[in-house]
Amino acid sequence: MDTNDAVLREKVKAMIVxxxxxxxxxxxxxxxxxxxxxxxxxxxxxxxxxxxxxNIEKMFGVQIPxxxxxxxxxxxxxxxxxxxxxxxxxx
Amino acid sequence: MTSGALWDHSRHWLNLRPIYAFGEWVxxxxxxxxxxxxxxxxxxxxxxxxPNQRASLEGxxxxxxxxxxxxxxxxxxERKVGRLVQQIFHNRGVWFADLSLMAGRRQVDGxxxxxxxxxxxALERQLATGKGAIVASAHLGNWHGGGVAxxxxxxxxxxxxxxxxxxxxxxxxxARRGKVRQTYIDSDPMSMMEIIRALRSGEVLALLVDKPWxxxxxxxxxxxxxxxxxxxxxxxxxLAGVPIFPAFCVWKRTREYETVLCDPIEVAEGDxxxxxxxxxxxxxxxxxxxxxxxxxxxxxxxxxxxxx
Numbered sequence: 001m002d003t004n005d006a007v008l009r010e011k012v013k014a015m016i017v018x019x020x021x022x023x024x025x026x027x028x029x030x031x032x033x034x035x036x037x038x039x040x041x042x043x044x045x046x047x048x049x050x051x052x053x054x055n056i057e058k059m060f061g062v063q064i065p066x067x068x069x070x071x072x073x074x075x076x077x078x079x080x081x082x083x084x085x086x087x088x089x090x091x
Numbered sequence: 092m093t094s095g096a097l098w099d100h101s102r103h104w105l106n107l108r109p110i111y112a113f114g115e116w117v118x119x120x121x122x123x124x125x126x127x128x129x130x131x132x133x134x135x136x137x138x139x140x141x142p143n144q145r146a147s148l149e150g151x152x153x154x155x156x157x158x159x160x161x162x163x164x165x166x167x168x169e170r171k172v173g174r175l176v177q178q179i180f181h182n183r184g185v186w187f188a189d190l191s192l193m194a195g196r197r198q199v200d201g202x203x204x205x206x207x208x209x210x211x212x213a214l215e216r217q218l219a220t221g222k223g224a225i226v227a228s229a230h231l232g233n234w235h236g237g238g239v240a241x242x243x244x245x246x247x248x249x250x251x252x253x254x255x256x257x258x259x260x261x262x263x264x265x266a267r268r269g270k271v272r273q274t275y276i277d278s279d280p281m282s283m284m285e286i287i288r289a290l291r292s293g294e295v296l297a298l299l300v301d302k303p304w305x306x307x308x309x310x311x312x313x314x315x316x317x318x319x320x321x322x323x324x325x326x327x328x329x330l331a332g333v334p335i336f337p338a339f340c341v342w343k344r345t346r347e348y349e350t351v352l353c354d355p356i357e358v359a360e361g362d363x364x365x366x367x368x369x370x371x372x373x374x375x376x377x378x379x380x381x382x383x384x385x386x387x388x389x390x391x392x393x394x395x396x397x398x399x
Contacts, residue, residue: 036280046280047307047323050287054330066288067281074281 005081012080015059019051020044031077049074056080062087103144103392105137106257111191115261118188119195127188127345134184138177144392148176151395152386158315159383178387182342186233186390189346193239194264202346205240209352214246214295214336217355223247223290224355225328225335229301229378230390233348235262237340238297239269240350247294251286253277271297290331297338300324301378302393311372313379318396320375325367329358335370337377341385353377 013026016035020042034041035048044052052074053064062084064070073083118126138145152172156163163171192202217224226241226248228234241248249272255262266273272294276282290296303319307326310317328335334355341349356373359366382389 044280045307046276046283047326049280050283050327050330053284053287064284067279067284070281070284 005085008084009077009081011059012077012084015055016042016052016077016080019055020048029077031081033076035074035076052080056084060084060088103137103141105133106255108257108260111258111261114187115191115194115264118191119197123192126191127185130184130188131181134181134187137184138180141180141392145176145180147392147394148179149173151389151391152176154316154396155314155383155386175386179390182388183390185342185345186388189233189342190235190261190265192346193235193268194261203236203239204347205236205243205340206343206347206349207240207244207352208349209338210336210354211244211352213334213355214352217334218246218293218295221293222331222333223292223294223296224333225290225324226295226297226338226352227300227324227335227374228297228338228340229299229382231301231339231378231381231385232341232388234297234299234340235265235269236348237338237350238271239265240340240348241295241297241338242270248272248297249274249286249289249294250297251276252299286327287331290327290333296327298324300374301391301395309368309371311368311375313375313395314382316396318375320371322367322371325358325370325374328370329363329367335374337374337381339381339385341381342388351381353381 009031010026013029016022016029017024017026022042029042035044037043049070053070056062056064056073064073064083069083073079114130117129149172152175153168156168156171160168189203214224226237228237235250238248238250250266251274252262254275254277263273265271272289274282274285274289276286286296300321303321307322308319309322310319312318313320324335334357336355337353339351339353341351343349356370356377358370
């Protein structure tokens, strides 16, 4: 993991914590933790998805055009980071 | 996303898919007076054999009268409540009959009349910007009819709703015949992608905002007491940068409705939580005013205040 990747990951984690109003520090989010799983993950819901999608667009300038892409992208910190990197041509 | 509580409110011996299908068949196939007559009989049965729904209505109406009519004695309140509860059950029967007709093969155009009142010009101005808007309604009058009426005016309407396990087939037929788009939000959190895209492409999203469908709710004043309202609509408005128009489709007489579009409410910039609370408070206030004017068609069969 290079410096840019680590910085991006931290930003994504901070964004998720802020959007979902989580009461944990961003560093506690694991990269591969499911965002929706209620038992093993964060248990986010549709309102969180809304916040996250809008903030990904606003903060990183990256679009998530449809449901199918959203399902793949908003799955974990890893998948969001990968999508941002791919969309920015940095992968 | 749903919780178990979502379905609790609709658990009733009449809220079954075959009942909806039978009602639709009767209204579609028989002379209208037969259909409405049967509906009246069934709604009287519902009134007599629905103790939980009756109790909820009574509790809701008591609070309304204590707030709006402080000079009334408890006896007066009880007398008024008793009369209104029966009337509401009967009107709900008419609501069901009208909805069945809207879903059926008869042409809605020739059967129903919708009169527009309120600030429709503001909605037209908003749509002219290319962005959509949110229409926030309540369980008052015929909310399905409101969507149909808007679509008939050429407004691109999308109804955002939780699936009614008994009435979903009828809901879909009404939407199809009325040229209203639908998005269900209970099964897939990614439905929000479709919703935000619809708003950005100039559609009007119609939602019911007077029941706390999930855990994302805020308690705001409603007839003098905090009541839970869902935060989703105001958050959506804030994030998409669109206004919310409270709107109601109020039954005036048989198959005749008034579609009231109230002044738009903007979610202010600044502290998002504060802005959402303020917008929700204003929406609740508008709903309060409409409910107070139209109590016989306030179809809220669940307690409006218990969980606040």
